[in-house]
Amino acid sequence: MLIRNAEIAGLGRTHLRIEAGRIAAIGDGLRPGEHEAVLEAGGGALLPGLHDHHIHLLALAAALDSVPCGPPQVHDAGQLARTLTLKAAETQATSGDDWLRGTGYHESVAGDIDRHWLDRVVPDRPLRIQHRSGRLWILNSRALERLGAEDDGDAPLERIAGQASGRLYDADAWLRQRLGSRPPSLARVGRLLASHGVTGVTDTSQHNGPQELAHFAAEQARGHLLQAVLAMGDARLDGALPSGDVRPGHFKVHLHENELPPFDALCEDIRRRHAAGRNVAFHCVTLTELVFACAALEAAGVDTGTFAGDRIEHASVAPPETLPQLAALGLVVVTQPNFIRERGDVYLREVEAADLPWLYRARGLLDAGIPLAAGTDAPYGDPNPWLALEAAVTRKSASGRILGAAEALSPEQALALFTSPARQPGGPVRRLAVGAPADLCLLDRPWADARERLGAVHVRATWRTGKMIWQ
Structure with a gap:
């Protein structure tokens, strides 16, 4: 051509x-x-x-077939109830008693909803709603019944006074097994990303293993998944070989501030992954998680070889005192400027004022010599990278308020966040x-x-x- x-x-x-x-x-x-x-x-x-350096392909595919339950589409309890009721009625004729699935919920909509809240809205269909963090599912009573979970003492459900609340934390693998679900088609995902100019992605899902890589490769072979894939995952990907245009990538560590792993065991895990030729990527959305990850990498030793460095995903809060260590360790930061646009108004209400200047930083990281790239975190963020690029330049929330004006990038610097190589995020464009x-x-x-x-x-x-x- x-x-x-x-x-x-x-x-x-x-x-x-x-x-x-x-x-x-x-x-x-x-x-x-x-x-x-x-x-x-x-x-x-x-x-x-463009290369989206932080995305979740299977979750995005599921979200495209789900009901939006949070901002920007849904803002209050009444709107959420109407949305779910309408969707249940629309799909009843074709779906019968099949599952209804929602995504993107946030407490700003209707608080800490539970099974009883969902039962009042959708009593006759199994319904599950995912929190926008990706860590929490909320299920109604019909869903608990379908899963056979309420009377199962081993089910990882939150229980209050002995009764299941309907809230399920950090248990995606258990839920998939109970549902007996098959991985979704990635045809809609491939077309959507291609329409935004995306030719490659880094899937950062923690529990990717050989089965997920095989599915990505099969979807490429079918002509459904149109992008090249670098896939993070767990220890099962040690020694994994490329398949099609799918390559194994970093070992992903998803830190949770309220349940940090034993420090010495984590350091040993890092050393094992490095010995297997894999870099390590840490999910860090709080200052405690960032400090903990840096301490573990400093103790275990960083690796700047296979994929041009160990990574920090998000670095959601990175005050000035954290930057020298990030730079000294040679860590790459992969950020999500789109969250300034999508969640900025909530941050302004809920985040401590002292932390607001250091949310999803950009210019400060570059000025400190820290390699910086970006992803959308779709489906937990909007998959359109051009909206993320604009947010990196304007630092504006959805309502037009500015967060961290000093972190704004030029349009050319913003474009560079999505045009560095998959294996060298933050490197030469x-x-x-x-x-x-x-x-x-x-x-x-x-x-x-x-x-x-x-x-x-x-x-x-x-x-x-x-x-x-x-x-």
């Missing part, structure tokens, strides 16, 4: 040829060959395909050059226009290894 009159950084308007999955030529003198497809770019910016893989996205406008309002950008076409996966 010949892409004509595309704006390429440093070159202005020019032409680009794709052959055999790579960029074969760039220049004004290129002419269409015999039987060569031609796409007229009209001066739109042609960029490297990928460039369009002859011989490079043809992972590309074409915008509907020149960069000078796009940079003024990144959230309004539309992607005209996306290519991965030379194949057009979106137009």
Whole structure:
């Protein structure tokens, strides 16, 4: 294919040829060959395909078939009740007594809801709602009955005065086993991400193992999953080999401040993973978790080899005193600027004022010499990376209030968060050059226009290894 009159950084308007999955030529003198497809770019910016460095593919696939139960779609208890009642009625004729699934719930909507609250809204269908943190499921009585869980003393349910509250914490594996569910199709996920110019992702799910990697590869082979995948996971991925365009990645440690693992055991786990050739990534959304992770990596030793470094996911709260250690350890931070837009108004109400300047930092990390990349954390965040890019520049919440103005990036720095290589997040951005893989996205406008309002950008076409996966 010949892409004509595309704006390429440093070159202005020019032409680009794709052959055999790579960029074969760039220049004004290129002419269409015999039987060569031609796409007229009209001066739109042609960029490297975006890489979402923190996403959860299977959860996103499930969320696309679920009922939104929290902001920005749902804001109060009455709206949530109406949404669930309507969805239950809409699907009753086709779904019978099948499950109803909700996602994205937050306490700002209706407080700490439980089975009894859900029973009043949906009494006749098994219903489960996932908290936006991904750690909590809330089930109604019909769901508990369907799972055979209420009278099962071994079920990991929260119990109050001996009765199941309907709340289920950190037990996704148990729930999947009880449901007997099969992994979902990733066709909708692949198309959605391609429509945003995403050609690669890093799946950061903690419990990925050989079965999940095999599913990703099978979905790629079916033409459903259109992106390259680097997959984090647990110890079962030690020594795992690539399959299709799916590669095993970091060992994921999901820290919970109220239940931190034994320090010495964690350090030994880090050493084992490094010995197996894997880096380690820590989920850190509180200051305590960040300090604990850094202490463990300092004691066990960091590894900057296989994937260009151990990682901190989120670094949601990173005050100035934490930055020297992050830099000294050579850690990579993968942040989510979209949460400033999506959750900023809640943060302004609920987060201590002293912590507000240090939420989801960007410029401060770069100024400290800390490699920085970004992901959307979809489905726990919006999967559109262009909204995340705009939030990184404006630092505005949904209502327009600014959080951490000093952390704002230029549009070019924001774009770099999603254009560093999968194996080197925060490293040198990928460039369009002859011989490079043809992972590309074409915008509907020149960069000078796009940079003024990144959230309004539309992607005209996306290519991965030379194949057009979106137009």
